[in-house]
Amino acid sequence: MRITNRMMMNSHQRNLSRNLNRLHRVENQIVTGRLVNKPSDNPVNATRIMGYQNQIARNDQIKRNIEESILFSEMADTTLKQVNDQMQRIKELTMQAANGTESDVSRGIIADEIEELTKAIVQFMNVTNGEQFIFGGSVSNKAPFELVDGQIVYHGNDEITQVSLAPGITIGRNIPGSQLLGAVVVGTDESGNDIVANLFDTLSGLSEAIRAGDDEQLQELMSHLDQHISNISLIRTQVGITHQRLEMSLTSTENINLNLTESLSKIQDVDFAEKSIELAILETTYLATIQIAAQISRPTLLNFLR
Amino acid sequence: MGNTLFGMMNTSASGLRTAQIAVNVTGNNIANANNPAFSRQRAVFGSAMPIHVNGVGFLGGGVTVKDIQRIRDNHLDIQIRNETSNLKDLEAQRDALIQLENIFNEPSDHGLNQLMTDMWNAWEQLNNNPENLAFQTLVQENTRAVADQLNLFTNQLNGVVADLDARQDAEIEAAANLIEQINELNTMIEKAQRLDAGNAPNDLLDQRDALLGELAEFMPIEVTYNSNHTVAVSGITSNGPVDVLTLDGAGIKEITPDLTSGSLRGYEEARAEVQDYQQRLDQYALGLATAMNEMQVANGGEPIFIFDENQAAGSISLNPELEDIVAVSEILSLRDTPIMIDGQEIRLDQFYQSMMTDLGVKADRTQTLLTAQVTLLSHLEDRRESISGVSIDEEMMNLIQFQAAYDANAQVMATITEMIDTIIHRLGA
Numbered sequence: 104m105r106i107t108n109r110m111m112m113n114s115h116q117r118n119l120s121r122n123l124n125r126l127h128r129v130e131n132q133i134v135t136g137r138l139v140n141k142p143s144d145n146p147v148n149a150t151r152i153m154g155y156q157n158q159i160a161r162n163d164q165i166k167r168n169i170e171e172s173i174l175f176s177e178m179a180d181t182t183l184k185q186v187n188d189q190m191q192r193i194k195e196l197t198m199q200a201a202n203g204t205e206s207d208v209s210r211g212i213i214a215d216e217i218e219e220l221t222k223a224i225v226q227f228m229n230v231t232n233g234e235q236f237i238f239g240g241s242v243s244n245k246a247p248f249e250l251v252d253g254q255i256v257y258h259g260n261d262e263i264t265q266v267s268l269a270p271g272i273t274i275g276r277n278i279p280g281s282q283l284l285g286a287v288v289v290g291t292d293e294s295g296n297d298i299v300a301n302l303f304d305t306l307s308g309l310s311e312a313i314r315a316g317d318d319e320q321l322q323e324l325m326s327h328l329d330q331h332i333s334n335i336s337l338i339r340t341q342v343g344i345t346h347q348r349l350e351m352s353l354t355s356t357e358n359i360n361l362n363l364t365e366s367l368s369k370i371q372d373v374d375f376a377e378k379s380i381e382l383a384i385l386e387t388t389y390l391a392t393i394q395i396a397a398q399i400s401r402p403t404l405l406n407f408l409r
Numbered sequence: 410m411g412n413t414l415f416g417m418m419n420t421s422a423s424g425l426r427t428a429q430i431a432v433n434v435t436g437n438n439i440a441n442a443n444n445p446a447f448s449r450q451r452a453v454f455g456s457a458m459p460i461h462v463n464g465v466g467f468l469g470g471g472v473t474v475k476d477i478q479r480i481r482d483n484h485l486d487i488q489i490r491n492e493t494s495n496l497k498d499l500e501a502q503r504d505a506l507i508q509l510e511n512i513f514n515e516p517s518d519h520g521l522n523q524l525m526t527d528m529w530n531a532w533e534q535l536n537n538n539p540e541n542l543a544f545q546t547l548v549q550e551n552t553r554a555v556a557d558q559l560n561l562f563t564n565q566l567n568g569v570v571a572d573l574d575a576r577q578d579a580e581i582e583a584a585a586n587l588i589e590q591i592n593e594l595n596t597m598i599e600k601a602q603r604l605d606a607g608n609a610p611n612d613l614l615d616q617r618d619a620l621l622g623e624l625a626e627f628m629p630i631e632v633t634y635n636s637n638h639t640v641a642v643s644g645i646t647s648n649g650p651v652d653v654l655t656l657d658g659a660g661i662k663e664i665t666p667d668l669t670s671g672s673l674r675g676y677e678e679a680r681a682e683v684q685d686y687q688q689r690l691d692q693y694a695l696g697l698a699t700a701m702n703e704m705q706v707a708n709g710g711e712p713i714f715i716f717d718e719n720q721a722a723g724s725i726s727l728n729p730e731l732e733d734i735v736a737v738s739e740i741l742s743l744r745d746t747p748i749m750i751d752g753q754e755i756r757l758d759q760f761y762q763s764m765m766t767d768l769g770v771k772a773d774r775t776q777t778l779l780t781a782q783v784t785l786l787s788h789l790e791d792r793r794e795s796i797s798g799v800s801i802d803e804e805m806m807n808l809i810q811f812q813a814a815y816d817a818n819a820q821v822m823a824t825i826t827e828m829i830d831t832i833i834h835r836l837g838a
Binding site: 104105106107108109110113114117139141142143144145146147149150152153154156157160161163164167168171172235241242243244262264265266267270271276371404405408 | 442443445506510511513515516518520522523525526527529530533534536537538539540541738744745758761762763765766767768769770771772773776787790791794795796798799800801802805806809
């Protein structure tokens with residue numbers, strides 16, 4: 104092939120630009136720390152990266168959900184324990200009042216104490232997490248329980264907030280306060296339907312019966328109280344199970360995110376050692392190319408004439 | 410005549426003359442060594458008419474320059490023009506795809522993918538805290554951010570289309586200008602032909618070849634060489650060849666959509682590509698807004714988005730009359746549920762991700778094709794340079810050779826002069 108000076112110049116220009124291109128690409132990867140900066144760098148991995156990013160951000164949110172829910176369940180557990188303690192104390196007092204040796208005055212004192220304890224229970228059940236009332240169903244901005252003339256009024260609803268533990272898997276975070284009230288069957292009405300008494304019906308009945316010295320009534324109410332105590336215990340057990348499930352989910356979400364982050368890193372992150380070597384090789388090639396370019400104005404025949 | 414002394418002088422004079430012309434041609438080659446349009450030229454020597462001398466035979470009558478030849482391979486030019494058209498076609502598409510990649514900016518922490526994730530996370534927080542006003546605001550702001558991003562994409566894609574239009578118009582003007590120059594050269598070449606039918610005006614041919622090469626960047630052309638060295642140029646369209654030498658800017662614009670390659674065609678394809686992504690983005694926005702609105706309205710709320718169905722991505726915005734989001738858990742479920750987008754049941758994230766895969770594959774493939782095309786074209790150009798390019802070494806050797814020829818002829822002439830001198834002075838004395 105006949106070679107001319109311009110041909111050599113052209114081919115050097117081409118090589119120079121090709122080497123610069125490669126150098127630019129590797130430098131860009133090192134500077135950003137990422138192998139894939141646009142979809143065409145690696146179309147398949149680009150999509151996988153987007154998927155991983157989604158999943159990781161989503162799991163972070165799930166982690167926050169779970170952590171918040173754990174706080175909820177811990178708070179519910181503490182509250183239920185306190186409620187239970189009060190109820191145990193009321194039971195003791197009731198038993199004391201029921202042994203028939205107390206005077207009217209001391210029965211009055213016992214009844215007063217039970218009424219105070221009842222108020223304390225209401226207070227405990229109006230517990231908040233931050234500013235949110237936890238026993239109001241989905242109504243979180245208003246105290247769910249209020250005692251009006253010895254009768255309990257529930258301002259919440261029966262909603263259970265479902266928190267996602269993983270895509271498609273949810274858990275009920277809260278116990279609606281209505282469940283805490285419990286329902287003990289105390290008789291049937293004319294049309295055969297059950298008449299039920301809630302916790303506070305029982306408690307106010309207790310203090311009334313004690314004041315009145317109605318031992319028969321007291322015995323019956325004590326059995327109602329026992330049923331309410333076991334209702335609260337049952338709910339505590341449920342809360343405990345939820346808590347356990349949340350803890351397990353937290354661990355597994357953290358593990359999943361660790362794995363995802365690792366997978367993402369494998370296809371996205373630059374191996375700096377490897378890239379530095381690649382860069383060094385490209386730099387050497389580039390240097391060689393410009394050195395040759397500098398020598399390209401080789402002497403022609405002209406230099407040797409005369 | 411030839412065997413007279415004066416006749417011999419003519420023979421030497423022809424040698425001097427041809428050597429001089431050859432040096433001239435060499436000088437012209439060296440002068441044009443770096444002119445990319447130039448093809449090296451060569452003086453073709455031929456014998457002059459011999460003279461018949463009785464009893465002797467035919468005596469040579471000296472030398473003439475039969476032709477100044479332009480060393481050029483027309484077939485190579487055809488190949489180079491075709492491949493140039495293909496290259497420019499790809500280049501226009503590649504440039505647009507790069508712009509699309511820059512606009513969508515994936516994978517990154519700032520793309521739509523991330524905005525959607527942020528939005529859904531906000532929805533989830535609201536779902537966990539339904540009565541919390543702060544989370545209502547958070548959800549609405551994050552949802553607005555997605556709508557804003559879709560608007561921004563649309564603006565940017567419109568910008569790319571406007572840019573493509575402007576480039577195409579500018580290049581149509583440039584092509585019209587080239588055609589005008591080719592026509593002028595055709596006229597000049599024809600005149601030159603009438604002046605000297607036997608010889609070609611090489612430098613004008615070079616100029617015209619350069620213009621044809623430039624025209625091939627814009628559109629695929631077929632060049633027919635007439636016997637008088639003028640050319641006819643056809644643009645290749647899907648409807649067959651069209652004589653482009655008669656076209657002005659408006660005429661070129663008319664055939665542009667039918668051209669089969671070249672940058673003008675590349676812009677057409679690039680525009681279609683951008684519009685395709687715009688349309689997919691519109692479908693995405695439409696699917697998102699329709700599904701969300703349906704859930705919200707079914708639960709007794711005001712629509713979340715307002716939009717124009719025909720250009721959803723560009724027009725989508727948060728409904729100013731939106732008060733509370735009521736269908737939180739229902740809408741949140743859209744994150745994991747396939748919805749109707751562009752006639753198919755697909756999840757929003759899947760739809761967008763497959764859009765990006767598709768874009769990546771296209772950009773990658775176009776770049777690969779372009780790289781191959783550049784290599785192919787540079788090989789062809791190397792071949793042309795190998796044939797038509799000026800080599801300084803070669804020209805210097807020719808220069809020495811022709812100078813020597815000139816010297817030698819002058820020497821012969823001096824000898825003849827001496828011979829005449831002998832006859833006139835020595836014999837007469």
